Amino acid sequence: MNIMEPDIRHNFSTELKGDIVENNIPRQVVNAHYSYVIPRIPTRPVLVHAASNVAAEIGLSEEYLCSQAFLEIFSGATVMANTRPYAMCYGGHQFGHWAGQLGDGRAINLFEVVHNQRRWTLQLKGAGRTPYSRSGDGLAVLRSSIREHLCSEAMHALGVPTTRSLSLMLTGDEVLRDMLYDGHPAYEKGAVVCRVAPSFIRFGNFQIFAARKDMDGLQMLADYTIKYFFPSIVVTGKEKYVQLFKIVAESTLDMIIHWQRVGFVHGVMNTDNMSIHGLTIDYGPYGWMDNYDPDWTPNTTDKEQRRYRFGNQPDIAYWNILQLANALYPLVEDAAPFEEMLADFEKAFEERFTNMYRAKLGLEVKHEDDAWLIDLLNKTMSLAEVDMTLFFRMLSSIKKDQYPQQILEDFQQAFYHPEQVVGEIKLAWERWFANYLGRLSHESAEDAHRKLQMNRVNPKFVLRNYMAQLAIDAVEEGDYSVLEELFTLLQQPYEEQPGKEKWSVKRPDWAKEKIGCSMLSCSS
Numbered sequence: 382m383n384i385m386e387p388d389i390r391h392n393f394s395t396e397l398k399g400d401i402v403e404n405n406i407p408r409q410v411v412n413a414h415y416s417y418v419i420p421r422i423p424t425r426p427v428l429v430h431a432a433s434n435v436a437a438e439i440g441l442s443e444e445y446l447c448s449q450a451f452l453e454i455f456s457g458a459t460v461m462a463n464t465r466p467y468a469m470c471y472g473g474h475q476f477g478h479w480a481g482q483l484g485d486g487r488a489i490n491l492f493e494v495v496h497n498q499r500r501w502t503l504q505l506k507g508a509g510r511t512p513y514s515r516s517g518d519g520l521a522v523l524r525s526s527i528r529e530h531l532c533s534e535a536m537h538a539l540g541v542p543t544t545r546s547l548s549l550m551l552t553g554d555e556v557l558r559d560m561l562y563d564g565h566p567a568y569e570k571g572a573v574v575c576r577v578a579p580s581f582i583r584f585g586n587f588q589i590f591a592a593r594k595d596m597d598g599l600q601m602l603a604d605y606t607i608k609y610f611f612p613s614i615v616v617t618g619k620e621k622y623v624q625l626f627k628i629v630a631e632s633t634l635d636m637i638i639h640w641q642r643v644g645f646v647h648g649v650m651n652t653d654n655m656s657i658h659g660l661t662i663d664y665g666p667y668g669w670m671d672n673y674d675p676d677w678t679p680n681t682t683d684k685e686q687r688r689y690r691f692g693n694q695p696d697i698a699y700w701n702i703l704q705l706a707n708a709l710y711p712l713v714e715d716a717a718p719f720e721e722m723l724a725d726f727e728k729a730f731e732e733r734f735t736n737m738y739r740a741k742l743g744l745e746v747k748h749e750d751d752a753w754l755i756d757l758l759n760k761t762m763s764l765a766e767v768d769m770t771l772f773f774r775m776l777s778s779i780k781k782d783q784y785p786q787q788i789l790e791d792f793q794q795a796f797y798h799p800e801q802v803v804g805e806i807k808l809a810w811e812r813w814f815a816n817y818l819g820r821l822s823h824e825s826a827e828d829a830h831r832k833l834q835m836n837r838v839n840p841k842f843v844l845r846n847y848m849a850q851l852a853i854d855a856v857e858e859g860d861y862s863v864l865e866e867l868f869t870l871l872q873q874p875y876e877e878q879p880g881k882e883k884w885s886v887k888r889p890d891w892a893k894e895k896i897g898c899s900m901l902s903c904s905s
C-alpha cells in the first residue's frame with residue numbers, strides 16, 4: 382500500500398470485546414463493543430472527489446489517491462491486507478426517547494492509523510449491511526454523501542470541530558429511497574464516503590453498556606477512551622471517569638457555540654450522533670441558516686416538535702450531556718460530582734456564548750450590557766427575514782461615525798424583503814444600530830482593525846443548502862465541476878475571494894421551497 386508511513390493500528394478491535402458471531406444478520410449484539418464485518422463489493426466504483434488535505438493529515442500521498450488500490454480499498458471493494466473491518470455497537474436516545482441498540486448500521490471502520498503522533502480511524506459510510514442495520518440496507522445515496530463530504534470539510538475550514546471526509550466514491554449500484562417519505566420510492570445512485578476522526582466513539586457507545594448493566598464493557602470502553610484520547614487525565618480510580626465526563630461535556634458545548642456562530646443546524650442531535658471528541662458527526666438533514674430564524678430546523682421528521690431547531694441546540698446539547706452523565710454514573714456511583722459540573726456548565730456556557738457573540742460584533746472590551754445588546758439583536762433579527770451570514774459579514778464594514786439610518790440603508794441587500802423593513806421594524810433596527818454604535822464608542826480599536834477581527838469569525842462563504850444541491854444536481858449529470866469549485870471555495874470561508882461573489886449572496890428565490898434546499902428528510 383502506498384501510504385507514506387503505514388503505521389496501521391488495531392487497538393479498538395484488539396483491546397475491546399468482539400462479537401462472537403461473525404455474520405451481518407441484524408440482531409442484538411450483547412457483551413461486545415463491535416462486530417467484524419466485510420464491506421459490500423461495489424459493482425463499479427468511481428472516485429468522485431478526494432480531499433488531499435485530509436489525505437496529508439493521515440499520511441496518504443497525492444499519488445496514492447489516484448491509484449487503483451485507493452479506489453478499491455476506499456470503495457469497499459478490497460479489504461487491505463492485515464486489517465479487519467468492524468462495525469461498532471452503540472445505543473442512543475432518538476428524539477428524546479431511549480431507542481435501545483442502534484450501532485453502525487451502515488458504517489464500517491477499516492483501520493486506525495497513527496501519523497505525526499496523531500491517531501485516526503478511517504470509516505466507510507454506505508458500504509453495506511452490518512449486524513446493526515436493522516431493516517436498513519446499509520447503503521448511502523449520492524446526494525447525502527456529497528452533502529457529508531462537502532460539509533465536513535467546509536466545517537473544518539470554518540474552525541468548527543468535525544469528523545473529516547477523505548473521499549467520495551460512486552458505487553455503480555442503485556439504491557432505493559423514498560426521499561420524501563410519501564410512498565414514492567425511486568432508485569438513486571449509491572455512494573460511499575470515507576470519514577476520518579480520532580475515533581467514532583459516541584455517547585451512545587457508553588449508553589448501551591450502561592443500559593444493559595454490562596459494567597465490565599462500560600469500564601473497558603471508558604478506560605480505552607481515556608488511554609488513547611484523553612491522556613491528560615492522570616487521576617486514578619473513580620475520579621478519572623468524572624474527568625472524562627468533564628472533558629467530553631466541555632468539548633461538546635464548545636462545538637455547539639461554533640454551530641451557533643456560523644448558523645449551522647445539525648438536525649438530528651440524538652445521543653448516538655454525539656461524538657465523544659466533541660466533533661460534529663453524522664451529516665444527515667443538516668442545514669445552514671439563510672434568514673435568521675431560531676425556530677428553524679431543516680429536518681422534516683422534526684417539523685412538528687422542532688426539538689432540534691437552531692435556537693434549541695444548546696439546551697439539547699445539555700440534555701445529551703446529562704444522558705452521558707447517566708451512562709457514566711455506574712462507574713462513579715456518586716451523583717454529586719456530575720451534578721456540580723452540570724450546574725457549572727450552564728454558567729460557563731452563558732459566558733462563552735456571550736464571548737462568542739462579542740467576537741462576532743467586534744467587541745474587544747467586556748461591558749455589562751453586552752448580553753442585553755446581543756439578546757436585542759437576536760430579537761431584532763427575527764422581525765423581518767435577514768440573512769444571517771450576510772448580515773454579520775456586512776457588520777464589519779460599519780464605521781463608528783456613521784448614522785443608524787445610513788447603516789440600515791446599506792443593509793438593504795441583507796434582507797429578503799427589504800420592503801418590509803418599515804415602520805416599527807425600521808425603528809427597531811435603527812434603535813439597535815444606535816445602541817451598537819454607542820457600544821462601539823467604548824472600543825479603542827480602529828474601524829479597520831475591528832473589521833479584520835470580525836471577518837475572522839464571521840464567514841463570507843458557508844455551504845448554503847441550495848449550493849450543496851447545485852453540486853448534487855451537477856454530479857448526478859456526471860459534471861463534477863461545481864462540487865470541485867465549492868470544495869475549493871469553502872476551504873477559505875473567511876477570505877474575500879474576489880470573483881466568487883456569486884456564492885456569497887442570499888438564497889435565491891427558486892431555492893426557498895425546493896426539495897433539498899430548505900427542508901430535508903432523514904432519507905439518505
Ligand code: AMP
Pocket residue numbers: 483484485486487488513514515516517518519520521649653654663665903905
Ligand atoms: P442516523 O439517524 O443516520 O444517525 O441513523 C440512526 C441509526 O440508523 C444508526 O444506527 C444508523 O447506522 C442506522 N441507519 C441509518 N440509515 C441506515 C441504512 N440505510 N441502513 C442501515 N442502517 C441505517
Ligand code: MG
Pocket residue numbers: 653654663
Ligand atoms: Mg447516526
